[in-house]
Structure formats: structure tokens, C-alpha cells
Amino acid sequence: MNRPVRASEIAEEVSAISYDLIIGAVGYEHRATHIAKLSNLSAIGKKLAFAFREPRGGHFAANFAWYCENGFDVTSSSDSEFAAWLHEVVLPKCLSVGKIDIRVAVDISCFNRYRLACLVEFLTRPELDCISETDFWYSIAKFDPPSEREELNTLVGPINSRFGGWFVDSDRPTVGILGLGYEEGKALGAVEHLEISDTWCWLPDSPVLEYLPEVVKANHVLLSEAPTLKHVKYSVSRPAETLTRLIALASNLSTENNVMILPFGPKMFSLISILVSLVHPAIAVWRVSAGENLAPVDRIASGFEVGLRVGWQKQR
């Protein structure tokens, strides 16, 4: 299994990088095509896009059409089929590039957390020693107030079975590292449900300035109870720095505690959490999800793109 050994913010524009393979997600959000549109598509050999079966609506049809028209190989399936798609479609595409060191870009903006986990797990496969680095791109959404519609959760559990963690001693206290989002009470509800005794609250400092006050407001009860020492503000634009800090905190806490990360909020924090669990497999990454009951909410690209370049150590 390959492991992440280095990470850096991507200084270049996405259009300036020549990729051998780009992977995107066809969803209902406007921003689903944003990163792909910025890329130098004509120079990219293999272009793959994965479409959700449900939910559709919103901008889905337009996104689907765009991907097809721009040379992407588009496949549709459900969450449960996604891991198989990666193995059956993406793996041969990667191997067929025929180079020792292929450059891969993944637009994570519209992947759900489960698929993101499957993607990262896929990239650690030993057959993929042809990929020494992967660029993960994230298009930050323009601010929209949080939806008032109630989401019915159907899942509270590991982000996928690979990243469920391993608590060697179940009697040790569980510490929660919460990446906060602006859905009211969601993180608090998860803390209550999982009976987490101690929490570290990570607040996203986004270049879209309207988000942070909403996050603080939506989590005011949780923030009022956790000591301010355990409030950590992280920059959404600096994912490599955030990754380093999160690894440091999580590994420190795991010496005496069972550590669980709950990445609400920006998708980039979810990716970072998954990478932490790759480095420290005992650390669990969990999600709270409405699954297919999720009400589609359109998100438009804000114009801020964030890139995290992850270098893999190949282990056969």
C-alpha cells in the first residue's frame, strides 16, 4: 500500500499544469465543471468523470452534457458501485498511460465524502506506483446561507470501512476532532450521539469571508463548551499546512486517547482527515450523512481554487 509522505499547496494555476489523467464528478452543482474548465483539457490524455445516479436535478444535465462534449469518459453508478468503477475503469486507464510517473488531477469539489475516501484508498494501491503525486483540487463555493430544510440522516459511521480506525483499547476516552460546518447543530448532535468526551473544534477560515461567522453561529453551543484552547482556526486555502497541523494534533492525542475525526464543512478538510488516517491508521474518520435523502443544494464556484499536492511513497 502506498502512503502519503509529502504534501504542498499547489502554487501554479491548474491551467498551467499538464496532467496525464483528470478525474471529476458530475453532480448537480454549478461548480462541478469549474476545475475542469480551468484545466488545459486539450493537453490531458485521459479524462474521466463519475456521475451520481441520485440525487440529480439542478445543474446535473448541463454538467453531464459538458463533460461528454469535452471528451470525458462519463460513467454513472451508485455509491456502492464506485469502488468497483475505480478498479475496473480508472485503474486500467492509469496503467495504460504507459509512463513511470503520471500526473493525476482529482477535482474533489463535488465528490461526497464516501467517494472521496474510496478515491484516496484507490490511490494507495500498490499497482499504482506509476502515480508518484496526485493533485487534489477544490473549488470553494460562493457563499449561500445554510439551508433551512431538515436533512434526515441515514448514516453515522466510518467514512468508509478502510478509514474506520482501530481503537486498540476501547476503555480509553474518545477525543473528537471536529471540522465544523455551518449546518446548525450537526456537529453537536454527532458529539452527543457518539458520546465523545472531549472535542477539538476546527473552524474553517475561508477566503469567502461570509462563511466563518455562520460556522461560529451554527456551532455556538459546542464552541461555548469546548475551551478556547481547543478552538483551532485553519485556513481553507492552505491545506498542506492544515494537514501538518492535524497530523501533529491527532498523533499527540492518540498516545492516550482514541481519536475520531468528524469532518463537517469544506470537502478539503475531509480529504485532509482521510490522509491523516492513512498516516495513522488507528485514527477513525467518521461521517454523518443523509445519503440519498440529501436535498440538492446548488453551489456556484467563488473563483477561489485550492490545490493540495500529495506525494506518495510507493511500497510493494
Place this chain on the structure above:
Amino acid sequence: MKDASYSAIYESLNARRLSPQQVAMTFVPQDQFTVLTKNRHSVLLGPRGSGKTTLLKMLQPQAIEYWEGDQGETHRGAIDYTGVFISTDVSWGAQREALGDGKLDADVHEQLGRSLFVTHVLRALVATMEYRTSKPTGKEIAHFRRLSVPLSRQWAIVEALAARWLLRPKIATYTALKQSLVFRMADIRKLAQDLVGQADAKERVRADENAFLRYHFLDEVICAITLFNDDVDEPEARWALCFDELEIAPDWVSDQLFRSIRSADDRILIKMAMSPVSTRANPAIFEHVTGPSTLNDFDTIRLWYTDKVEPLKFCQDLWNAVVRRRGHASLTPHDVLDHSQTELHSTNRKSTKSAYGVSSDMMGSFERLSRSDASFSAYLKKENITLDKLGELTPEKFAATIRKVAPIVVFRDYFRASDDQKRSLRTRKILSVYSGADSVFAITEGNPRWFLLIVNAMLDKAEQSDWKISKEDQAEILSNVAGRFLAMLKTLPVPPATVGTLKLSLIGVIDRVGLHFERKILIDDFNPDPEGTFSPSLMTTPRALASLLDKAVNAGALIYLPGQRDELILRTVAGKRFRLSYLLLPLFRVPIRKGRSVSLTRILKLPENLPRTQIPLIAESDL
């Protein structure tokens, strides 16, 4: 002033995260604990936060030795077995399920999962043996079942167990044996990963070198305690295996445990904690709990309270412990929280009638309502009651017509606009009508988790103002905690249930029930005996709805009210009687009472309304 240890322990609110010693240092026993300690098998039933984990943890020697005071001494004398606490929780359960990353053959997965659980049990057992034979630290209040065993004999037992369990501890000590079992669990996980995609996975699981995968936990426990007991010359000594959160454990565990109750070695006691509804619906459980012979097999201990009076003593005990820890043992609940507007409990006839004196708050409510609410006025007339002549009523008549309806009167007076305004409700956002010691205690449901959360927050506030907290501040704290409880309920993964044309979430059902009772209390004509409890019909409750209600009961949102002949372990909610948790009542402006039962089917036919649970809880009064 709180000290650091107080903060760490009291504010944890979760016994699962505390060491046995920490649990003991703050332990306030409920009456049910005495039943649990008996030399019998037990099933401890209660929703989350009701104290199941605490009570089970207190059966361990590691806890009993740290229990101060007369009660500690009494129980040390009464408990004549060694308790072994076997923990489990949602995350451990999920990690067990995720063995092999979900890619293993089902039989192989089950085999490995079982082995993991068995190893977990044996580790807990060895940890307890280690404790009993270890040297005391000197900090214990008193010793409990401690043994002084020469090292050579310990080595012999450890070596025998290691040989049997195919372990190789580095040295022959209980500590090293325990660590080997921890490593064994990691080995099982690694084996699961290695077996993914392997055609010979089943054969490898059956191989001799993996014989440990086929151990039966009870057999191995009996072997271990036989060795131990014989060596310390206590051949008949009993051991209590205390299993927490049984609903998270695999089905086969509860099945084996219930079977073991009848057939196990006499030296083994089984003590189980579980939620009131068996959501896994393992038929084997109910095969064991039906029939007259089961009445003698185990005690079923209820850890929730059906009404507001039952938990008062326990709440008072909890209060005393909390204020004592804060260094203010003399503070009474009424000192800090004042009295409730709705008198909940009074056995003193004289003080009861004086509470309805001419210038009392209560009389004010009655008088205002008689002027503003024609239906209430009609009630008084029908009962031949004149408010300025209450003293002339017989005690029985007073109790039946005045005291009984007082909570309803207070709420109608507080929330209703006058009849002139067409029965609308005042938008009173400060729910000070729920303040006061009796109300606050009732709202906690005697649930230690909620009690500590609420009372600690109130005492933190009161400490800033000479140990008094205003009604408004109490109401804000209660609203915040209700909101917190609601956030947890919203997180529960519960598929919605379709009922007729309605698609109902757990929150949606709670909303409709609460709104229905709110209407009955506040909007409809005055009724001295309004509905306040409900029953899902046996004939018309769809399975999806029943499943949703199961989760609500286990989460503590709905409280089961068993009749005298009703079983406590529920296999279905249908046909049983429930009420809303009092913790949720501030969201619905309903007084703290039970009330008549109504069919849930009738409630769910309500027209669509704005769900009460989506109205923000606001701190400022609009009075």
C-alpha cells in the same frame, strides 16, 4: 469554587470515559443499584444517559474499593462476587463490523468478529484478575476481594492460560497476558485484511494455528476462573460478567448470554445493560424472556422513571453530591432555583391550601384564566367552585378539582391570549414557567447525564450572583439543553417512515405528538383531564414507524410507561403506552404531567403545521 478533579470528572458526563475509580468517586446510587448488586443475573434497561454504564462499572473491584461513605461500606459487605466490566460502544462496534474493510466472505467475517469479541472479554477478565492480585496503592478506601498470591503461583496460572489461549506473553504476568490479548485483537484485524480476496480464507480460518478463532467466550471464562479460583482456594467464588450496551454487540452475544443464564456454571453471573427496545429483534431473546420460568432466572431492572415524582429522591441525592463537591453542601435546590409555579409534589395539606391563598401566584393564575377563558369558567361553574371560597372545599374535592388541574391552569394562563383574540398563543419565548426546583428535577427525568448537564450549568450561573439563578436564566439553560437533545435526535440515522401520505422523520413524529398535546392543553376547550400520553396501535402501526419509535425510545425521547403486567424488555412498541420525555416539553409548551392516552394514529392525522422543533430557541423575552 470547583477544583480541577471536579471539573474533569463531573463535566465528563459520560461514565464510559471515566476510570472505575473516577466513577466511584462521584457515584450516587439509585435504588435500582441495590437490586443490581444481588447475587442474581440481571438485565438493566434504560435509554442512553440513564446510568447503565455507571452502575455496571461500580460492580468492579476497581470501583468498589474507591467508594467512600457508609453506602460504600455496606455494599462492599453485601457484594460477594467479582465484577468484570466488558465495555462496548458505537465506534468499537463499527470497527468490528469493518473487519476486512467490508470485503470478506460473510462466514469468515463473522468468525473473525466473534473471535475479536471473545478476546475482548478475556482481556477484561484478565485485567480484573490482575487488579485483584496486584499490590494496593494505598489510596483505596477499603480493599475488596484483594488477594496476596505468590508470584510463582501467578506465573503458573498465567502460563496455563497463555498455553490454552495460544498466546506468548513476554513474561508470565497478568499484565503481559493482558497485553498479549490486546495484540491478539490487532492480529485478528491484520488477519482479516490478509484474507481479503483470498480463495482459501475459510480454510485458513479453520487452520490449527488459528484455533483461537473458534473459542467460545463462556467456556474460556469458565476455564480461566476455575484455574484462578482453585489456585486462590476459592473454588466456588462467583464472577459477574457485566456487558454494557448489549444492543451494539452482535446478535449471537445476547443470544448466548440469555441461554447462559439457565445453563451456565453457577460461578458465573450475567449482568447485562441494554436499551428498552431490542432493535435487533433477535427472536432468541424473546424466546428466553417469555414463560413463567424466566421470572426466576434474572431480575429486570428499569432505569427510567414513568412520572415526575419517582426520580425526586435520586435527583435530590445527585444535587447533594454536586453541591458538596462544589464546597457548598448546605445549598438546597429551592435556595438556588426557587419553587416551581406548578406545584408538583406536596403531601402537606395545610401548605397546599396556603399555596392557593388570596394573593398567591397560583390564585392569580386561576383568577386570570377564569376571566379570559370561558371554557375554564364553565368548568368552575360545573364543579360548583368559587375561587374565593376554596377553603370550604373538602380535601378530596380540592385535590380532584383544583390541585389536579393547577398545572394546566398555569400553562393556559401563561401562554393563552384571551378568547377575544381567538385562542391564539402568546409568543412567549422565555419559558420561565418551567423554572423552579421541582420542574427542573422533573425535566431531567432522573437521567444522571442530563441532570448533571443542567444542574452544573445552573450552578455555574448561580455562583455569579450569590447562589441564585433567575427564572429566565433557568429557562434559557433548559432550552439550550432541549436543543442539544434535539440535535442528537436529528443525528440518529433513522430512515423516515411513510404513514398514509405522510413521510415522517423521528423529529417529525415528536413534533406531531408534542403539537397535538399542546393543542389539547392550550387551544381546545379547557379539559381537566387532557391527553398527554399515546399508544401506537397494534393493528395500524407500519413497521417503519415502529422502528422509528424504537429508536426514539432507546434515545430517551419517548418514555415507555409499562402497565403492571407489561414486560419491560420491549419487542415492539405497538400496543404500549408512551409519553414524550419531559426534557422536550419546553419545546411544546406542555406541562409536566402524564395525562390520558390517545392513539398515535389519531395524532398523526394532524394537518401540516410548522414543526415546533424548527422554531429557533431565543434567549430574549418578548414580554
